[in-house]
Amino acid sequence: MSRHIPRKRFGQHFLRDPDIIAAIVHAIRPQRTDNMVEIGPGLGALTRPLLAHLDHLHVVELDRDIITRLAREHVPERVSIHAGDALAFDFASLGEKLRIVGNLPYNISTPLLFHLAEFAPHIVDMHFMLQKEVVERMTASPGTHDFGRLTVMLQYRFDMEALFDVPPDAFDPPPKVNSAIVRMLPRAPDMMAAASIELLEKVVASAFSQRRKTLRNTLGGMLSAAGFEQIGIDPGRRAETLAVEDFVCIANYLHGKEVK
Numbered sequence: 001m002s003r004h005i006p007r008k009r010f011g012q013h014f015l016r017d018p019d020i021i022a023a024i025v026h027a028i029r030p031q032r033t034d035n036m037v038e039i040g041p042g043l044g045a046l047t048r049p050l051l052a053h054l055d056h057l058h059v060v061e062l063d064r065d066i067i068t069r070l071a072r073e074h075v076p077e078r079v080s081i082h083a084g085d086a087l088a089f090d091f092a093s094l095g096e097k098l099r100i101v102g103n104l105p106y107n108i109s110t111p112l113l114f115h116l117a118e119f120a121p122h123i124v125d126m127h128f129m130l131q132k133e134v135v136e137r138m139t140a141s142p143g144t145h146d147f148g149r150l151t152v153m154l155q156y157r158f159d160m161e162a163l164f165d166v167p168p169d170a171f172d173p174p175p176k177v178n179s180a181i182v183r184m185l186p187r188a189p190d191m192m193a194a195a196s197i198e199l200l201e202k203v204v205a206s207a208f209s210q211r212r213k214t215l216r217n218t219l220g221g222m223l224s225a226a227g228f229e230q231i232g233i234d235p236g237r238r239a240e241t242l243a244v245e246d247f248v249c250i251a252n253y254l255h256g257k258e259v260k
Contacts, residue, residue: 015045015103015129017170024181025049027163028101028127035095039086039102039112042066044073046101051078058094060086087112091119098122103129106175110134110150120157126184127163135162135180147240149208153201155244156192158184193248200251207239207247214238222254 015021024046030036030053037058041047043066051057051074060082061067067083074081082089087108091098100123104112109130116126130138139160140146154160163181168174194200207218215228216235228235231253233246 013103013106013171013173013175014042015166015170016172017166020166020170021045021049023164024101024127024129025053027181027183028099030054030099034099035097036099036101037091037094039100040105041070042103043069046103047074047079050101056080058082060084060089062086087115091116092122094122096122097124099124100126101128106131106134106177113138113150113154117154117157120186121189123186125186126158128182128184129166129179130182131175132165132178132180135182138162138182142243143241145240148211149204152204152208152244152247154184156187156194156200156248158186160184193252195252195255199255200248203251203254204239204247207242211238211240215242219250223250227253 028050030050032053032055034054035058036050036054037060038047038050039060041059041061047057047059047070056078058080059070061070062083062085064083067081070079070081091100098119100116116123134150137146137148137150138154139162140148140151161183163183166179166181168176168178170179203219203222206222207215210218214236215223215233215238216225218239220235223235225235231249233242233250
């Protein structure tokens with residue numbers, strides 16, 4: 001079979017280090033009957049070792065050449081190939097108790113994480129290879145520079161843990177950035193107390209729209225001085241100093257009010 005040339009427009013960097021691959025599979029701990037989905041299987045660096053532990057695997061892939069390779073290499077009884085863009089894929093169509101894994105294309109990682117968050121009720125866990133900088137933002141604590149919109153919206157739905165780093169030379173071609181493995185576990189529904197997820201998203205986006213500005217400036221169009229006082233949040237603070245629960249508190253206070 002001819003060598004596949006990585007495509008820049010798909011953000012393709014193929015994992016090749018056997019020790020890193022083994023460490024990822026060990027972290028995932030696949031079980032025979034798991035309902036597992038791999039996003040962007042590429043040349044199968046994770047696909048083959050995962051299948052050694054699974055009865056069946058779903059894969060979501062956009063590259064037609066790779067889809068052809070996968071179809072030649074695996075029978076449908078073992079691998080279901082879903083051709084298309086993961087950003088538009090309905091993961092709920094694959095059932096419940098999903099375990100999702102993948103070396104995510106770094107050029108679409110943030111919108112893809114937001115897309116996957118919509119399916120949190122269907123997910124058991126997710127393990128992803130991502131740019132290290134993105135993992136640091138996902139797992140950041142309030143009061144740090146990395147704490148932002150991505151942090152809040154993902155930590156609202158998931159408990160997350162950075163597992164280990166992956167150097168550029170573990171890939172072909174090597175990316176220009178360091179990578180890391182992150183584990184994401186959906187939080188129990190009773191821990192997600194926002195009355196409106198859409199309003200929470202709007203509050204968080206507005207709060208972080210100008211990071212150097214205070215909440216008085218970024219949320220002043222939504223929340224009055226009296227409102228800040230009633231919920232006990234100093235309007236002189238910046239968004240990055242608030243905890244996830246504080247954003248939920250603001251959104252719930254505004255729920256039912258007319259927010260423009």
